[in-house]
Amino acid sequence: MGRENILILILINTNKFKSAGTMVMRVKRIFLLFYVLLFTLTPLVSVYPDINPAKFESAKNHFRKGVVYFNNMQYLAAADFFRRAVQEYPDYYSARDYLARSYKLSGFKSTALTELNKTLEIYPDNIAIKNRIESLHFRNAYSGDDSDVNYLLQSEYKSSEMKKFSFPDAADMAVDNERNLYITSFSVSKVVKIDPNGVGEEIIRPGFGGGLYGIDIFNKTFAVSDFKSDMVYIFSDKGKMLKKFGGSGNGEGFFHGPKGVCFDRKGFLFIVDGGNYRIQKFDVNGRFVLSFGKMGDYESELANPTDIAVLGENVYVTDTSNKKIVVFDHYGNYVKEILMDELLSPRGISVKGNSLVISDEKSGVIIYDTLSGAKTLFSSWGSESKPDWDKERKLN
Template sequence: MRPVALLIALVLGLGGIAFAQESGIGGFDRDALAAREEFRLGVQAYNRSAFNEAILSFERSLSFKPGEALILDWLGRAYYRSGMEDTALRQWRSAVDAYGPSSRETLVLSSRIETVRNRRSLFPSLDDEIRYVEAGTYPGLSGDIRIYRQPTTVLPLDDGSVWVVAYGSNEIVRIDVNGIVRQRQRGPLNGFDRPYDMVRGQDGRLYLSEFRGGRVSILSSQGEWQGYIGSKGRGEGMFIGPQNLTIDAEGYLYVVDYGNKRISKFDPDGAFVLSFGGRSEGFAGLLSPTGIVAREGRIYAADSLARRIYIFDSNGDYLGILISEGLRGPESLTLLDDGRILASDANRLLIIDPNSALIRELGLLGNPRVRIAGARADGNGNILAANFEGDEVSVMTPLDDMAAGLFVQIERVISDNFPRITVEVQVQDRRRRPIVGLDARNFLITEEGRTAGERNFLSAAFLSETSDISILLDRSPAALSMQPDLNVAIRDIRAAGSRIVSLISAGEQPLRERIEGSAPSLSALTAAARGSSSSYSLRWRFDMGLRLAATDLLNGAKKRAVVFVSSGNLGELAFEQYGLSELAAYLANNGIIFYGVMLGGNPASEEIRYLCEQTGGQVLSLYRSEGITPVLKGLNTKAVGSYTLSYRTGLPTDFGRAYLPVEAEVYLMERSGRDATGYFPPIE
């Protein structure tokens, strides 16, 4: 091809993006050519997760082509992933103005702006007014096909699916987020006999009460029957109509024995411990016990006939009444992550604060036939309500989330195997909570409005059992005096089993300590962590060290965390270059969890606690009785809303200089979301 022809091809090969236009005097706009080249470099840097490099390229591109909507859009993306959300929002608003009010790009971008802006000001509290509405159902009857009958409770799983306990059809049924039945279990040879409630023990085993069978079945984590606890009768450890169950912090099982009007306690191996709930001094006794939940050494038990919730200690001693008014007929009680209690009460879902005894109505079912026998929160921010009378499980979603839809981000486009394109998509709700359990049916990939060809669903990160950790080391003089504790911390972090990507020394000039491979020996890792006395300084830099530690995780496993080993105080230069909110956003917007490991029994600073809260992490004292290893092992089971798909593009490449668009749409029941981006193919 002649040089002139090649130049024309490069200028025009932009996939419809008008960077280069004729100058009007027979030549070409050199500024537009320069803008296009810098834009191409910026897109490629972004897809390598080199966000600072991408920002520089997009800024240079804008200097040649001010006000170009697509460049502004991408610049906002790069600032967002860098944690600079205010700057990102400004760029996106400018892009909306440049795109125009009626363009398809404006619709996508406006939704993104609204979600990010609202999310940054959303801090739900106990007195908020969030309402849950029905977003869909898992029906027991589909046409003439009976799926299950009379659900009494649900047990959400980490993969987004849920066990439905079907009292009427004597089975438990596992249903995925799309309402597809994945598994059925009907128990041993003689089957379940009116199963009622199910909970998960600390070892992963499941316990299933059988109302008419007068027993509790022990199941494996996969639902296979293993044995029984108890039998029908009135003696110790026996039942007449066992219903609701709960597990306390020590692994003890509590069973509501409806027919005997009592609660029985069993150790983790199923041995009977004691019963309580009968008449005693100051307590008339349970009349119709239903829901039960354990919290901080106390047992809360609902009584549907008395319309009350009582309090006992773990030894069965009566402590008083939590709720005496405002209930219609309470059934299930479930402990939420924030310490509040979710209660089902006739056709209502209630939130109860055990500290203040305040009740707030969360939502209700308006179906003609309603009795919510059980309700639990799932990992996607929903509440699943088992409607016994209506023969279905209702999926209840916050009203605002229904309106906002799903927050979908195409995080990365990989074109190395062109024309086979790989797309990494992040799916969250508007509060940054990951949406798990999706599969190929939930995604639509399009190019220029046409469905992409040869689509494949490659992976879902929530199913992965691998994780990456970057260790960040406090290099303050205070940390220097805590070397024995540091050795213990490094040992326990290594024992968690995650791949150690890097060891960052946060000195005056943060640097990567040298470690060999992803599984270095404990002695080598400990020696590198100790460093030398010159590594420690009053001018140590937490902010720069954290950025470096987080950056090392960007192209690794989707389950990832920075583990900060600290004396507890961040020093005077902690936020000299990067602010606290910017650091929190950098971690959260890239799916990185922050853990603070405290040496010497010292408390964590407010800044460390903030970073943990904003990213789903935790402050860990090195002296906690169970150690820090179990918590860090939990990284492998963290919910992650990242999905990888591939397709074969049919778009022309123009010698690798064309900007090729791609759009991802995600659908889940009544909610949806989409994102549009693009990429450059390899230069031919």
């Protein structure tokens, strides 16, 4: 009996000893974890004292959506999400990096350069950013990207008169019946009007909206799409805003990155709703009529719709990623596709007589006769040469 008691006591004492040892180990682990967290989080808090977890999470969500559009080669739609991510969290390096890449791949190299310089201000020792800035400076100087618009204008207007009314990152233009030229400037969000004598004025002052893109004229009014704000505005020819409609979304009358706009002869307005892969039609009062088109790579489908033109009973849409022109009727019914070897990256499209004037980032300007199918290519240029508008060649 005594031995049993002693044995029991020994077991009890041993368990107490083991329990005490376990407690000591647990306390040590807790203190160790505390110090690890303390020394890990302290630098983060000191570097980003104003970090807001909710905003950072929102920025990450915008960034993820932007990456999806970027991987689908919808660079302007991607840029919109990357820009939102940067607004939520200015030090978001990946978002800033992708924002610059998106602008560059969309053709807005000056805007891309601006974004890279902003990134360099935050990360001044980043060698990769410095190299990209130098490379972009070199390419701009060599290819003459910033002088392409001046080159076109100098054939008709004096360059000295244009300097005051410069339009960086020109996105679209339209001509009224009095031969006044209207040009949208994406990066500074303004519209410049130039009369036949070369006298210019900022009919829409810089900073209006987020990023003005497409423009078209009907009678004494003109419509402008705002890519960044997902809005469409109707102005008088004097620059007075008459109405606006739209908003962000995918429902009827809402947009996600509106691009090209075009009136038909009755005043109906067709708008390329790029991020929603569709075309929307509105009446003269801005009321929604119908929408058509869907995302895809097959017939009647759109991967990156950019601009739009109306000729007769047909509506022509440039699909930059699919390298084609998709044709619909006024009711949204699919008619056909226009395919040609010269369509490498078609963007702008307009009408002259029975012909389509198509601007292609890689091929040049293509004149396509819708009746005969004849094609004429003006100014074929590559990434390292300037356009030569005195040359043209007939295409088979």
